[in-house]
Amino acid sequence: MLFNSFKFLIFFPLVCLVYFLLRSNRSRTPFLLVASYFFYMNWKPVYAVLILASTAITYFGALLMERGGRKRLWLSLAIILNLAILFVFKYHNFINGAVATLLNAVGLRWPVPDFRLLLPVGISFYTFQALGYLIDVYRGTLRAERNFLTYALFVSFFPQLVAGPIERARNLLPQFHQEHRFSYTEAREGLCQMLWGFFMKLCVADVLSQYVDAVFNNVGQHNGTSMAIASIFFAFQIYCDFGGYSNIAIGAARVMGFGLMENFHRPYLSLGIKEFWKRWHISLSSWFMDYLYIPLGGNRCSRGRHLFNLMVTFLVSGLWHGANWTFLLWGALHGVYQVVATLWRQLFGIRQYNSLLKRIVARLFCFVLVVFAWIFFRANNVGEAFTIVSNIFTNWAMPYVDTSVFSIGLAGLALLVAKDVKDEAGWPVGAFHSKRRWVRYLSVVGMISFILLFGALDGSQFIYFQF
């Protein structure tokens, strides 16, 4: 089920209503579990089996580890089984194709055929969430959950099931044991956050996507100026698409009394690339930090090893996003950025941006680097990515203009940037939180009306569902 579908507008209030009518967790947990599976099965029912399998493997794996003895064996087995599912559905065809190409180059034939399988929505999200739990239990930082239903709900909790935030068990699991009472403040804040998420998705991401798709899907027909505009638009599209989803997810959970972690913290206002990764897809980057980068040795090792760890982490992050060379290249590019930034810091020390102008220049420079990398992320293939890059630097002419995208998209974008700048500067609260009641009401009504009139209300998918 999509958040931006009519079904969700019926589903969510009903779930909240029943959830608060049920008084104890003994009935709430099974109810939320059924609701979460219903939410997921609306897309392709049979793939719920995969969530169940992943849940069962990690649940029993954690219990067996805690029972003592052969901890490493149980951990390895559970990780391998989970990653095997991920491999079959997500990476098999990519690796199979790469091996076949390699063998063909030396005159050998590779007999293994591709699988014709639809990628299960959100498979990378719930797999990584479950793996995080497993590793925490292995490390002894978390006790294994005894109640299967509670654990199953942790893996499949509907607000964050298909596109995160990838929650940590130590944050979310205990919340399923707490009795949440209805809170006016939490409900209001949650709904406002959802509303802002819908605005980001429907009025910015989906509007800009019309221009981005027109250019990136017809690379041959556009000049460098259009491609540069489309690349910048894509940067905001993916931010508003994924950030919008995260806001809806966090807001929906908050209405029911659950606190999910922040996933985006005004990423395009970062002063540097390292800061960008502390603000962009925080739940994933911190996952990689905790479960990959630090176990590899982090920065507490030789300089060469440290840089190697950085590259590996970002290459894996690229692969996490999809089985395609474009994602791998995107990850590699960010890895190179990190390596250069690290070396720069070691050679020249950490820069202080003590004037507004310096801060603006630093932010713009970081934004340009990020946009450049997004070209590889969005392009349909590596060849087209390089065509776009070369066109941006050589083929300048009058850009393709889509009046509705430029008027609505840019208006939405202006509002988004204004809010981010306001929040970053810590200026007083906005219209949703005004002290005057009528301002609050009118801003909410105005925002809903704006979304209805100018949002792209055709129920398009969220980009990150494919990961």
Place this chain on the structure above:
Amino acid sequence: MNHEVKHFLRSLTVVAILLIAVDICFGLLFDRAFLRLPRSDKMPSTICHRFVDRPQVMLIGSSRCHHHYDATLLADSIASIVGKQADVFNYGLDAIYVGSSLAVIESMLQRHTPDLIILDANSHEFDVVYRKTISVASPIYWSDDIMRHHINAAVWSNPLTMLSSLYRYRNAMPLRMAEAKFGGPPPLRGFVPLDEVLDTTKAYPPGPTTEELVVDSLVVGNFRHVARLCSEKNVRILVVDSPRFRPTDNSNLVRQLCRECNIPFIDFYDTPFFNRRPELFYDPGHLNATGAHIFTSLLIDELRNHLAPRQ
């Protein structure tokens, strides 16, 4: 019921009342503005046909209709064929597929009887994925029974969502209304030629195929219904599948339907004359201005066979 819940319900009620008030006000405003819109190529055909004057020859279809049929050339030629002046208008528009076009024809036939309808359609437009494009007609949901019926049939939630005026004018409809209002009349009777020439060195996505087509039975049913309606009202209808640069499939489905309904079908889909001639195309799916001129001329020759003056 505790204080927090009461407080929340009270706030929700205020927001709901305000929202309904805004919705009604905007609805009245937009509906009023909408009914006064002039004939324009800025508005979807599914809407503007309702208000514009009544052409004797109506061209309808997707962007391939919009950019392929030179309505002025057709007007001159049809006058010479049928022996009287004919007002021809091209209602083609991007992303308006055969399902929407059929609904428009059916709606139009309720109040106007044109002499000739030329429907540009190809097989892949019958795919079920295009069903919900009929929603662009939502501004006339309450004023047109036929369109309301089709909109309701397309998506299960439409009878509920269409209660909101703001939703009916969604997807930036007010902007398009402003364009229609202030953009002036369409210069070429709705026809918009494309100037550039297809660059064969560039990579284009493959053309549509009917290999994995999921035929929308609703649209097929409407096709038969419209054919019957035209026959009853003595309106001539022709179906044309216009050329593609590199045909990737065939027009069997449309041909079969036309044969079944006794509608003339003129197939240019894989005409060798157009096949792989980049100088006639803008992109693999659309003719450029030169191609459109040639195509319209060839179509007129075909029309001579089909349009004998009525006795």
